[in-house]
Amino acid sequence: MSTITPHTHEPDDHPESLPGGAGTAVRPPRLIHTEATTEIPVHLLFRDEPAPEARRPAVVNRRRGTGEQPRTVRPAQVRRRPELRPDPDLQERPARVLPGAAGVLAGLGGVAGCVATTWWAGVLPGAVPGAGLGAAQWAAYAGTGALGLFGFGGLARGRTGRAWVLGLFGRYRGTVRRTGLLWINPLLRRRRADVRLRHWRSGAVPAADANGVALRVVVLVVWRVRDTARALLGIEEHETYLRECVESALARVPVELPGGARSGADAAGDALTRLVAADVAPVGVEVFSVQPVRVEYAPEVAAAMQRRRIAALDAQQRATMLSSVVDSVEDTVTRLTTRGLVELDDYERKALVRDLTVAFCSARREPA
Structure with missing residues (x-):
């Protein structure tokens, strides 16, 4: 193991003459000689300036000739809040539908086929005796009846502000936002979604002001469903999730009582809107405004705060x-x-x- 032997230069006993005629002694700087390093000025070992973070990490207990690797001090890593990422495959897309006239024609064709088959079998009263109800007649009944049921059973009426979310055997097949008479495959499962602009007035939600005093706040939320697939299929109940996000935001944002600074009330509303909008965006809900409409003290502190x-x-x-x-x-x-x-x-x-x-x-x- 190498040893560090400090070696210093002793000053001369006789002062040296300077060009100015002053007889002052000039001492060389104190140095340390080691086996693994060159000469290091002593004053560099006792600097008070903190080392900048951009420099190399500090090397701890590195000894020459021992094969020991330098150990670096790594900065502590800050854990970030996990982001809620929606399923990329679950995204609203238009479904394939036909005009309602196609369903009406198919239904009428099925009815006409049933009537023709009945005439063919001679079952109608007053008709000429026909071939009777045989296998061919029953097959014709089955085909025309299925055509009629399939045509009339797929008719649907699309309304403004409403949408149909379609699924087949648990798989998302698309969303219908068209209006008027439509024909939708009757084998698909339909779930209606309200895509109009809506507002929700909450009950008394617990909150606190800037000093930590307990409050009860009633908020008005203006929102709508932007992505029907994520709102209806990506979460169990998007309205319940919206209420819980509002309660979570009120627990993080201080709210002021009426009569305070107007800028403070606006700042609280803006902060609530940003937080709630960011929380509900991954589930296909769009929030436009979250504003407190009534703020009062909690019952347990109302009397004392009123006094x-x-x-x-x-x-x-x-x-x-x-x-x-x-x-x-x-x-x-x-x-x-x-x-x-x-x-x-x-x-x-x-x-x-x-x-x-x-x-x-x-x-x-x-x-x-």
């Missing part, structure tokens, strides 16, 4: 009234002395100020 608020308003009213009385007294005394109506010494001035203050305070406390 505190009344006391603060009373103190503010008293301070305002006192300032008004003092201004009135000062204006009165100044006018009397300036116009020469009275000549007052210090004692008389103090007495006049006291009497005027009592009179003005009594007049302001009397009810109108």
Whole structure:
């Protein structure tokens, strides 16, 4: 193992003459000699400046000739919040449908086929005896009947603001947003979705203000379903999920009572809108606004906070009234002395100020 042998240069006993004629001694810098390094100035070992983060990581206990690898100090890694990523395969796409006229024609064709088969079999009253009900007739009945049921059974009416989410054997087959009379494959499962702009007024949701005082907040949420596939198939109940996201956002954003700064109320509404919109976007819901419409203290702290608020308003009213009385007294005394109506010494001035203050305070406390 290598050893570090400090080696210093002793200063000369005789001072050296400098060009300026001053006889001062010049000492060489103190150095350390080692087997593995070159000469290192001692003052570089005791620097107070912190090493910048952009430099190389510090090497700990590296010894030459021992085969030991340097150990670096790695910065602590900050764990990020996991992002909610929707299923890329579950995305709204238009479904294949036919105009309603095609279904009507198919249904009428099936009915006409059944009537023709009946005439062929001679079953109609007053008809010429036919071939009877044999295997061919029953096969014709089955085909024409299936055609009629398939045609009339697939008719659907599309409405504005409503959509159909179609599925077959548990697989998403598309969304129908068209309006009017349509024909949809009757074998597909239909789930209706409301894609209109909607609003939801919540109940009293627990919240807190900037000081941590418990509140009850009622919010108004304006939202709509943007992606029907993710809203109906990607989550069990998107309306329940929206309510839970609103409660979660109110637990993270402080809300102010009515009567506070307007900018603070707007900032709380904007923060709530951003948080809720970011939480519900992966499930196909679009949020436009989340605004508190009623804010009140929680029942457990309502009485105490109401007394505190009344006391603060009373103190503010008293301070305002006192300032008004003092201004009135000062204006009165100044006018009397300036116009020469009275000549007052210090004692008389103090007495006049006291009497005027009592009179003005009594007049302001009397009810109108």
